[in-house]
Amino acid sequence: MNLIFLGPPGAGKGTQSEGICRDYGTIQLSTGDILRENRKTGTELGQKAESYMIDGELVPDEIIIDMIKQEMRKPELAAGYLLDGFPRTVPQAKAFDALLSQLGQKLDCVLVLNVPNQELVARLTSRRTCRSCGKTYHLMFKPPLAEGICDLDGGELYQRKDDVEETVINRLSVYENQTKPLIDYYQKQGLAKVIDGVGKLDEVYARLKAVLD
Ligand code: AP5
Numbered sequence: 172m173n174l175i176f177l178g179p180p181g182a183g184k185g186t187q188s189e190g191i192c193r194d195y196g197t198i199q200l201s202t203g204d205i206l207r208e209n210r211k212t213g214t215e216l217g218q219k220a221e222s223y224m225i226d227g228e229l230v231p232d233e234i235i236i237d238m239i240k241q242e243m244r245k246p247e248l249a250a251g252y253l254l255d256g257f258p259r260t261v262p263q264a265k266a267f268d269a270l271l272s273q274l275g276q277k278l279d280c281v282l283v284l285n286v287p288n289q290e291l292v293a294r295l296t297s298r299r300t301c302r303s304c305g306k307t308y309h310l311m312f313k314p315p316l317a318e319g320i321c322d323l324d325g326g327e328l329y330q331r332k333d334d335v336e337e338t339v340i341n342r343l344s345v346y347e348n349q350t351k352p353l354i355d356y357y358q359k360q361g362l363a364k365v366i367d368g369v370g371k372l373d374e375v376y377a378r379l380k381a382v383l384d
């Protein structure tokens with residue numbers, strides 16, 4: 172299955188990707204994770220993206236489209252993929268449509284996770300992320316077993332710089348203006364499925380699973 176996961180910052184795309192990839196054999200491709208990894212290792216791409224990410228702005232389309240073209244060459248994606256955080260603008264979606272037809276692939280579904288802004292702010296400002304593996308937690312809703320330490324690999328948990336309240340508010344308005352139009356774009360292609368992202372983690376997952384099944 173080839174899927175796109177669309178939704179505002181904090182909607183639960185990264186969190187719910189785990190279950191989808193486990194149950195449907197898709198590979199998660201998160202543009203945010205790829206960019207953060209590049210920043211960590213200090214690549215040219217990471218340096219180009221850094222200031223945009225810290226401010227909660229989108230990295231320019233050309234940079235992201237080049238990056239996706241590289242990523243889509245990976246042979247393991249033949250099993251099916253789940254794009255988390257891409258596309259995020261209409262030009263990105265159009266470039267991706269062109270790439271799909273070049274590769275002779277098609278999308279099966281665009282999952283749109285809906286959560287009201289007030290809850291998104293609460294989710295993001297209390298999110299903690301593992302410095303080594305990127306797994307995410309929430310101080311109240313999904314706490315780690317031991318404070319400040321990743322359950323999976325014992326890595327240090329930190330707060331992403333773009334998860335401070337002022338930047339979260341900017342990211343939400345960037346989503347509203349630049350990414351939300353994609354819901355309509357994929358609705359016109361008959362691919363968008365809107366899912367309520369409010370509720371316990373397993374309740375939200377059950378809704379996603381019902382759509383995918
Ligand atoms: P990216 O990393 O993609 O961030 P995002 O889209 O802003 O999304 P998040 O990762 O913040 O949210 P999520 O939906 O994954 O939520 P999560 O599951 O963690 O992008 C970061 C930056 O990179 C961008 O700002 C931009 O600069 C750049 N970038 C990336 N892609 C780009 C592109 N295509 N074009 C241009 N620039 C790009 O959950 C959030 C929290 O909520 C967690 O703490 C979690 O535990 C908790 N939670 C999840 N579900 C629930 C629930 N049901 N109830 C309670 N809490 C919950």
Ligand code: MG
Binds near residue numbers: 184185186201203
């Ligand atoms: Mg994420």
